[in-house]
Amino acid sequence: MKTDELINLLSQDSAVRFRFGQALAVALLAGVLLAGLFFFAAMGFRPDIYAALESLRFIFKLVVTLALFLAASNLMVQIGRPGARLQWPAVTLVLVPLLLVGAVVAELAAVPSARWGAQMIGRNAHECLSLIPLLSIGPLSAFILALRQGAPQHPGRAGAVAGLAAGGLAAAFYASNCTDDSPLFVALWYTLAIGIVTGAGYLAGKRWLTW
Amino acid sequence: MKDLAREEQWSAWMRAAIGGDTHAYHRFLSSVAPHLRTMARRRCAQFGAPASEAEDIVQEVLLSIHLKRGTWDSSRPIAPWISTIIRNKLIDSLRRRGRHIDVPLDDVIAVLQVDEQAQAQERLDVDRILKTLKEPQRTIVQAISVEGSSVRETAGRVNMTEGAVRVALHRALKALLLTYREPMT
Incomplete structure (x- = not known):
């Protein structure tokens, strides 16, 4: 085929029906809805939710998980665009673990060292490790599907960022069900659970985001 | 500039x-x-x-x-x-x-x-590419690429709606990319 003939062919397919930005917006909305539906159908808020809202530790769990969701989503909407500047979104994302480290330091100062172990192990480690990945299946699928419209330079990394966004979203929902509020618990188990989702996102990216 | x-x-x-x-x-x-x-x-x-x-x-x-x-x-x-x-x-x-x-x-x-005008050369013979496509994609691709028809003209010829021709063309282009990626024989 001559290149001119190929150009004839391509130009007849000029219109774009579904732009990448729209695909991502739909995926973010779908992700929140999917995780939300699953959460309220299978778990729901913890019984003492109103009392918990007065606890700084509980509020922090919501803040740090939502911050992860927002920062990772912000990077995700850029990572599939060739030539987009990723520095600032990436820096914002790195601030999230720093937030967690700060809370851990504050907790270590506030709680006697004899109770550190018990606070960290908590009572809901199994639920945390299984429910966060389960809650993130819907959002992660939606994000990967949307990113397939994109053109990420590093497919694995793009998938991992989608995993962080999905994991952050799932963790935010789960946090309002979980009764372990210590930052020590969050730093260990939430990080592990979100790490699992991020790893799954990385593999999904390698598999489905090459273009 | x-x-x-x-x-x-x-x-x-x-x-x-x-x-x-x-x-x-x-x-x-x-x-x-x-x-x-x-x-x-x-x-x-x-x-x-x-x-x-x-x-x-x-x-x-x-x-x-x-x-x-x-x-x-x-x-x-x-x-x-x-x-x-x-x-x-x-x-x-x-x-x-x-x-x-x-x-x-x-x-x-x-x-x-830079302004440079290198002349195009023909590559990937049309037959090989067309062979990888199914009907009606094949007729559509041939009409538009080789004969330079528009979507509207092609739609009339293959008796499909313009929308259907557009969808078929888009699918054919995705398939085409895979053809380029096959090892050269």
Whole structure:
């Protein structure tokens, strides 16, 4: 085929029906809805939710998980665009673990060292490790599907960022069900659970985001 | 400065294209192709590969730009976007042909700014490509590419709606990209 003939062919397919930005917006909305539906159908808020809202530790769990969701989503909407500047979104994302480290330091100062172990192990480690990945299946699928419209330079990394966004979203929902509020618990188990989702996102990216 | 004017022109054409202006899109692709050809030939010459291989690369990169055009944020400049796609696909395409190389982004940008008109060569014989497609995609692709028909004319000929022809064409283009990626026989 001559290149001119190929150009004839391509130009007849000029219109774009579904732009990448729209695909991502739909995926973010779908992700929140999917995780939300699953959460309220299978778990729901913890019984003492109103009392918990007065606890700084509980509020922090919501803040740090939502911050992860927002920062990772912000990077995700850029990572599939060739030539987009990723520095600032990436820096914002790195601030999230720093937030967690700060809370851990504050907790270590506030709680006697004899109770550190018990606070960290908590009572809901199994639920945390299984429910966060389960809650993130819907959002992660939606994000990967949307990113397939994109053109990420590093497919694995793009998938991992989608995993962080999905994991952050799932963790935010789960946090309002979980009764372990210590930052020590969050730093260990939430990080592990979100790490699992991020790893799954990385593999999904390698598999489905090459273009 | 020529390149600023060119970038404006490319952006304007691409914006119109995304809205469905086939003529603007034709001009855009025809304007990008010679630059791709220069880059691809230069790389092929570096490896002692035939210039005919370069034309395959040109076509593959054009298809990639086409299939990913929805990722361009039309409020942003088009140059960083297209240079990055070209660079990544150039590397991919060369790598698939067993030539490992890094292409600096600055090289791509530099060639996009130069006026060079290398003549196209025919590559990938049409029969082989058409054989990989099923009907009615085959008739549609042949009518539009070789005979230069529009979607409307083709729709009349194959007795389909314009929308259905557009969908078939889009699927055929996705399939085509895979054909380029098969090892050369």
